Amino acid sequence: MDLVTHGIVNILTVQNVLILGAGVLIGMVVGVIPGLGPSAGLAILLPLTFGLDPTSAIVMLAAVYYGAMYGGTITSVLINTPGESATVASTFDGYPLARKGRAGPALVMAAIASFVAGTIGAILMSVAAPITASFASSFGPPELFLLTIAGLLTLVVILQGNKLLGLLSALIGFAIATVGIDIGGGEQRYTFGSTELINGIDFIPVAIGLFGVGEILYTLWQGGHLERLGFFGVGNSGKSFWPNREDYRESRGPMLRGSFLGFGVGLAPGAGATVASLMSYNLEKSISKHPEKFGKGAMPGLVGPEAANNAASAGAMVPLLTLGIPGSASTAVLIGGFLMWGLQPGPLLMEENPDFAWGLIASMYLGNVMLLAVNVFCIPVFASIARVPFRVLGPIVIVLCIFGTYTVNSSIVEVQIMLACGVLGFFMRRVGMSPAALVIALVLGPLAEETLRQTMIVSGGDLSIFVERTGSLVLLIAVAVLIALPLLARPISSAVRGAVARVGHTRRASESGDAEETTDDREDAHR
Numbered sequence: 001m002d003l004v005t006h007g008i009v010n011i012l013t014v015q016n017v018l019i020l021g022a023g024v025l026i027g028m029v030v031g032v033i034p035g036l037g038p039s040a041g042l043a044i045l046l047p048l049t050f051g052l053d054p055t056s057a058i059v060m061l062a063a064v065y066y067g068a069m070y071g072g073t074i075t076s077v078l079i080n081t082p083g084e085s086a087t088v089a090s091t092f093d094g095y096p097l098a099r100k101g102r103a104g105p106a107l108v109m110a111a112i113a114s115f116v117a118g119t120i121g122a123i124l125m126s127v128a129a130p131i132t133a134s135f136a137s138s139f140g141p142p143e144l145f146l147l148t149i150a151g152l153l154t155l156v157v158i159l160q161g162n163k164l165l166g167l168l169s170a171l172i173g174f175a176i177a178t179v180g181i182d183i184g185g186g187e188q189r190y191t192f193g194s195t196e197l198i199n200g201i202d203f204i205p206v207a208i209g210l211f212g213v214g215e216i217l218y219t220l221w222q223g224g225h226l227e228r229l230g231f232f233g234v235g236n237s238g239k240s241f242w243p244n245r246e247d248y249r250e251s252r253g254p255m256l257r258g259s260f261l262g263f264g265v266g267l268a269p270g271a272g273a274t275v276a277s278l279m280s281y282n283l284e285k286s287i288s289k290h291p292e293k294f295g296k297g298a299m300p301g302l303v304g305p306e307a308a309n310n311a312a313s314a315g316a317m318v319p320l321l322t323l324g325i326p327g328s329a330s331t332a333v334l335i336g337g338f339l340m341w342g343l344q345p346g347p348l349l350m351e352e353n354p355d356f357a358w359g360l361i362a363s364m365y366l367g368n369v370m371l372l373a374v375n376v377f378c379i380p381v382f383a384s385i386a387r388v389p390f391r392v393l394g395p396i397v398i399v400l401c402i403f404g405t406y407t408v409n410s411s412i413v414e415v416q417i418m419l420a421c422g423v424l425g426f427f428m429r430r431v432g433m434s435p436a437a438l439v440i441a442l443v444l445g446p447l448a449e450e451t452l453r454q455t456m457i458v459s460g461g462d463l464s465i466f467v468e469r470t471g472s473l474v475l476l477i478a479v480a481v482l483i484a485l486p487l488l489a490r491p492i493s494s495a496v497r498g499a500v501a502r503v504g505h506t507r508r509a510s511e512s513g514d515a516e517e518t519t520d521d522r523e524d525a526h527r
Contacts, residue, residue, distance in 0.1 A: 003126075003354065003358045008362040008365065008366070010055075010355055010358075010359045010362070011059065011359050011362050011363050011366060012366075015056065016055075016056055016059060016363075017366070019052070019056050019059060019060045019063075020059055020060070020063050020363055020366060020367055020370060021370055022060065022063075023059065023060035023061065023062070023063025023064045023067060023367070024063045024064075024067040024367055024370045024371050024374055025067070025374065026041070026045065026063075026064050026067070027041065027063055027064035027065065027066065027067020027068040027069075027070075027071060028067050028068070028070065028071040028074075028371075028374060028375075028378075029071065030064060030067075030068045030071060031067065031068035031069065031070060031071020031072040031073070031074070031087075032071045032072070032074050038064065038065050038068035038069065038330045039207070039211040039330045039332075039333060039436070039439075040208075040211035040212045040215055040397075041064055041068055042061055042064055042065060042207075042330055042333040042334065042337075043204065043207035043208040043211050043212060043333050044208055044212055044397075044400050044401060045060075045061065045064060046061070046204055046207075046333065046336065046337055046340075047204065047405070049061065049337070054341035054342075054343060054356060055355070055356050055359050055360070057337065057341065058334070058337060058338070058341075058356070058360055059359065059360060059363040061333075061334055061337055062317075062334065062360060062363060062364065062367070063363065063367045063370075065313060065330050065331075065334065066118060066310060066313045066314070066364070066367065066368075066371070067367070067371060069087075069114065069273060069309055069310050069313055070110065070111065070114045070306075070310070070371060070375060072087035072090075073087050073090050073094065073107070073110045073114075073306060074107065076090040076091045076094050076095065077090065077091075077094035077095060077097065077098050077103055077106050077107055077110070077302075078095075078098055078103060087277070087305075087309065089277040089278050089280070089281040089305035089309075090110070090277070090302055090305055090306060092281060092294070092295055092301055092302075092305075093294060093295065093296070093297055093298045093299070093300075093301030093302045094106050094110070094302045096295065096296050096297035097297045097299070097302065099297070100297050102297070104242070105242065105243040105244070105247055105299075106299070106302055107375070108242060108243055108375075108376060109243050109247055109248075109251055109299060109302065109303055110302060110303065110306045110375075111371075111372055111375030111376055112251075112255075112372070113251070113254075113255050113258070113303045113304075113306040113307040113310070114306055114307070114310045114368075114371060114372070114375065115368050115369075115371065115372040115375075116255050116256075116259060116307065117255070117258060117259040117262060117306070117307035117308070117310040117311040117314075118310045118311070118313075118314060118364065118367075118368035118371065119365065119368050120256075120259040120260070120263065120311060121259065121262070121263050121266075121310065121311040121312075121313070121314025121315060121364075122314055122361065122364040122365050122368065124260075124263050124311075124314070124315070125263075125314050125315070125317055125318055125361060125364070126361055128267070128318050129317075129318050129321055129322055129350065129357075129361065130350060140455075140458075140469070140471075140472075141451040141452075141454035141455040141458065142451075142455045142465055142466055142469055142471075142472040143469070143471045143472050143475055144447070144451045145448060145451035145452050145455055146466065146472055146475035146476055146478075146479055147323060147325065147475055148325065148444045148447050148448045148451065149448065149479055150475060150478050150479050150482060152170055152437075152440060152441060152444055153479060153482040153483065162432055165431065165432050165433045165434070166433070166434045166437050167437075168433065169428065169433045169434040169435070169437040169438045169441075170434075170437040170438065170440070170441040171441070172438050172441075173437065173438035173439065173440065173441025173442040173445060174441045174442075174445045174448075176201055176206065176438075176442050176445075177200070177201075177441070177442050177445025177446055177449075178190060178445070178449075179191065179197055179200050179201050180197065180198060180199055180200030180201070181198060181199070181200075183446075183449065183450060183453065184453055194413070196411065196413040196414075197413075201417060202409070202414060202417075203336040203339075203439075203442060203443065204336065204405065204414075205405045205414045205415070205417045205418035205421065206417065206418070206421045206438075206439065206442060207332075207333050207336065207439055208401050208405050208418050208421075209401070209405075209417070209418040209419060209420065209421025209422040209424070209425060210421050210422070210424065210425035210428075210435040210438065210439060211425065211435060211439075212397060212398075212400075212401040212422070213398060213401050213418065213419060213421070213422025213423075213425065213426075214421070214422050214423075214424070214425020214426050214428070214429065214435060215425070215429075216394050216397055216398060216422075217422060217423070217425070217426035218425075218426050218429045218430070219390060219394070220390075220394060221426070221430070243299075247299050250299055250300055251299055251300060251303040253300070254280070254284050254300040254303045254304035254307065255303050255304070255307045256307075257280070257283065257284070257304065257307075258276075258280040258284075258303070258304040258305065258306070258307030258308040258311065259307045259308070259310075259311045260311070261276065261279060261280055261283065261308055261311075262276040262277070262280065262307060262308030262309060262310065262311030262312040262315065263311040263312065263314060263315040264315065265279060265308070265312055265315065266311065266312030266313065266314065266315020266316040266318075267315045267316075267318055267319065273308070273309035273310075273312040273313055273316075276308040276309055276311070276312035276315075277305035277306075277308045277309040277312075278305070279308065280304040280305045280307065280308035281294075281301060281304060281305045283304065284300045284301060284304040285301065288300065313330075314364060316330075316331050317331065317360075317361075317364075320334060320335060320345055321345055321349060321350065321357060321360075322345075322346070322349070322350070323345075323346060324344065324345040324346035324349075324447065325444070332436075332439045332440045332442075332443045333439070335443055336443065343356065401418065401422070402415055402418070402419075405418040
């Protein structure tokens with residue numbers, strides 16, 4: 001608590017408070033724009049923070065990150081269009097509530113759930129981060145290499161859709177990370193004689209292209225420029241805007257359950273807010289006394305996922321700060337910002353840069369307070385952004401992507417790389433591949449290569465070093481489980497379904513036999 005208090009004191013300067021407020025507002029706007037999402041918003045805004053000191057810059061980007069989590073809820077509730085994937089579950093009951101004329105209470109309850117979950121997540125992060133960092137500080141190159149591979153495999157395992165395509169996406173990211181100078185021998189790799197590629201392909205143009213331009217092209221292909229989104233007004237006065245006592249009563253449980261569930265899911269590298277929100281929705285529906293109301297405007301069906309996705313954003317910061325492993329595409333962009341300012345996320349970050357680490361954690365407490373105030377009083381203003389046609393927003397985002405990429409190094413080649421990655425991101429979305437897996441692999445690739453080389457140097461090329469150390473052996477078993485999980489999932493699922501079907505068949509046969517016996521008994525009694 002002394003460290004948290006010290007961090008809050010460091011953040012409470014006029015500049016940092018203004019930057020924090022600006023980050024929350026920008027995050028809200030980013031989340032409101034359908035199809036943009038926090039990953040693209042962070043990638044576009046990353047070059048604009050170069051003039052700030054590292055603490056202020058990361059505080060602003062983190063505020064954009066968790067501010068966008070709620071911004072996407074506005075479009076999910078009002079026009080049934082998720083601002084990004086983490087708010088998909090919010091459409092299930094949020095939009096039906098708006099159709100019933102209860103958009104105001106739905107958005108206010110979502111804001112309160114975001115505040116409660118964000119605060120709980122910040123408290124849990126304050127406790128979990130030092131413990132995780134102290135445990136990971138004993139890791140050597142073998143453990144760090146296996147941890148990197150485990151983080152990437154976790155992402156591939158939980159990806160929706162084709163796991164092979166997810167793995168292929170990660171391999172493309174690893175391939176892009178190999179461009180440049182070989183760290184062992186000093187030879188040029190895949191530079192094709194270009195001096196621009198000697199230092200490798202920078203993270204920023206790839207992220208901006210995949211998430212910014214790629215999302216715009218994909219939305220354009222889906223016909224977003226032809227749609228006229230409907231809008232359900234939110235009353236700004238009267239009783240209809242505020243939730244009633246019943247809304248508060250039935251939302252307390254989902255709010256707390258979603259907060260703890262979301263934080264736990266966020267801790268797992270690769271899981272992210274999308275998985276947390278969907279798990280929370282399924283949990284609330286399964287334990288509800290009135291599951292038939294879900295999908296028709298149940299407040300717990302909105303509050304639970306909203307709490308989960310905001311708590312997951314705090315949980316994802318723990319592996320980022322303590323292990324250097326990005327837990328999602330958004331935190332992969334953040335880790336790129338860390339590296340730009342010369343800060344290496346990992347076990348030693350909290351020891352070597354305590355003011356920075358605890359200032360970032362403390363900013364989440366203040367940021368959640370600002371987020372609640374902005375949400376409640378500015379909902380109608382932000383909601384109006386959802387009415388701007390995509391044919392107007394699309395070109396603006398493209399221009400911002402080009403401008404943001406060029407301002408980093410004033411390089412036309414990087415702008416070309418960004419546009420090429422935009423086309424790549426579009427086709428990846430079309431065929432079901434994962435841009436997030438590519439970005440995370442691009443960030444983890446150099447770390448995996450460096451730690452593997454260090455391990456081989458220490459062991460003299462002997463692979464048995466991975467089983468001789470307790471930590472690396474445990475992680476090696478975890479990696480083996482992650483590799484085997486997708487292969488065993490289908491047979492296990494088929495066996496379980498078969499067993500359930502046999503039990504059901506036996507039960508029906510037993511009930512049929514009991515019914516026949518009862519009929520015979522009645523006939524005997526009659527006779």
